[in-house]
Amino acid sequence: MDNAPDLTAIREAHDRIKQYIHRTPVLTCQSVNTLSGASVFFKCENFQKGGAFKFRGACNTVLSLNEREAAHGVLTHSSGNHAAALSLAARIRDIPAYIVMPSTAPAVKKAAVENYGGRITYCEPTLASREAAARKLASETGAALVHPYDDYRIITGAGTAALEFLEDVNDLDYLLAPVGGGGLISGSALTTHFLSPNTKVIACEPENADDAYRSFHEGRIVPIDYPETVADGLRTMLSEKTFGIIKRYVHDIVTVTEEEIVLAMRTVWERMKIIIEPSSAVAAAPVLFGKISARGGSPSTRGKVEGKRVGVILSGGNVDLEGLPF
């Protein structure tokens, strides 16, 4: 934690990437306000390039590499939004992006990576096979491994979404973001700590993948194996770097059920006419269904969102239209 990023690092990341990213809009919706009783502001990273906030961190990391580090490209073994984002970011420097992906990954994810110019190497769908394939590829190509979140360059990049959000909207009582590996929530918590210390930062997690919730309350990283949740972006577990920041700067973690995730997703689609993925719905659900409480508050403090100003980071909009949960 001693070398955790400061505000200068987050501002520098923003300066580095701002010409390449979209400054995404903040949307409001009268019927969501009526439903929740709060004033809700949505930071729309579903409109970000590559369809998710991940492009911010990938872009910051790729642009932070020195010439020697960048010479042989970048590599990751994520199969989701990070892989697409890294492929897109590598294009900016005209370097290759090597993506290790299980052969069982959905066609839509393979297509996204290929569409952005990523070079896919397939492996067996086990963590051991993935890591072995990544190591082999790294030694063959000399590419720089870019972890999807256990990396301060990724975290500061992710934190630039909250930077823009807090520039655009004053006096938020709460800032909500989903937690999977923790890159978005830890970046958001850092930024908010520096710029708006009175805003409570709430991590939002599927009840079915509540390793962050349990880690937060047990004070150590609680591992989780293959959780089953519709929020496919949140099946990962925390890392040392993200957990270190979360412990210190996140005020509370709330969990939501699978039914609440699907209903929140549907509500945002129907009322706001925008496409969000299930992981984003995880952060919308607590405000829609009155599940926010202050840290350490009793259950009776829940539902106290009425009259508050609540910011929600919609993390992404990459959905397989062939497999919708409704």
Add this chain to the structure above:
Amino acid sequence: MDNAPDLTAIREAHDRIKQYIHRTPVLTCQSVNTLSGASVFFKCENFQKGGAFKFRGACNTVLSLNEREAAHGVLTHSSGNHAAALSLAARIRDIPAYIVMPSTAPAVKKAAVENYGGRITYCEPTLASREAAARKLASETGAALVHPYDDYRIITGAGTAALEFLEDVNDLDYLLAPVGGGGLISGSALTTHFLSPNTKVIACEPENADDAYRSFHEGRIVPIDYPETVADGLRTMLSEKTFGIIKRYVHDIVTVTEEEIVLAMRTVWERMKIIIEPSSAVAAAPVLFGKISARGGSPSTRGKVEGKRVGVILSGGNVDLEGLPF
């Protein structure tokens, strides 16, 4: 046509409704520009109150009624976006909205009208039964009948979308909008004629419901019975008032296949992360698939959209998520 609205009428309509409507955003999308080769601007009436441009005309009409006309409320026998829009507009004046709707209408449409406070009277699913029920209700309540498009108050209201669009985006080569009954396209064509006479206005229609295309080329209103198209908002036929304006101010009508409509809808959902209904996709399809031509141009002038500035009015975003075409 002699009393067709002039620019003053359109500006007055905008002044009348602007505090009640959303000034909807104009969005662009790099990957749509790459796909089409054009600079494409989307006027997002899918984000309008009630989820469609229809609120503009309904609002203008309700606010144009004098006290005596408004005293007993308003009435219509549309079952789609117009019914929801009229219900919402009636609320502004705190007058009842009576909606005649076939008992077979989808639950989602009934719910939308009820949600906005409309009072539904069910009838048999035939035009004769609808008209009889509307006449009976009108004589019982004294409510003012508001036709969904054969009404200059509706047309000028619809024309305010193009007014905002042309204020926000200069020098459009083309303006595309869908045509069903013709309210949106005739309002758009009038506004464009007055404010941007060099912009070609193109009406877009499903090939399966090509009555406007045939009417345009035959010079008379060609009737159509129950066309089968996924674009449920465009199954209606032109009226005297809308056809009069279309004949004079619309430059061309292009038709698109059902496959093109569904693919365009999917492309906008996936690339732009916004929800549009099939009727909106009808106006996006020609630019995505190179189907624009100048009026009277030979087939070889088709596909000349490259390098042009093209405006598309996305008419609405009301979709039944239970019955998606993909």
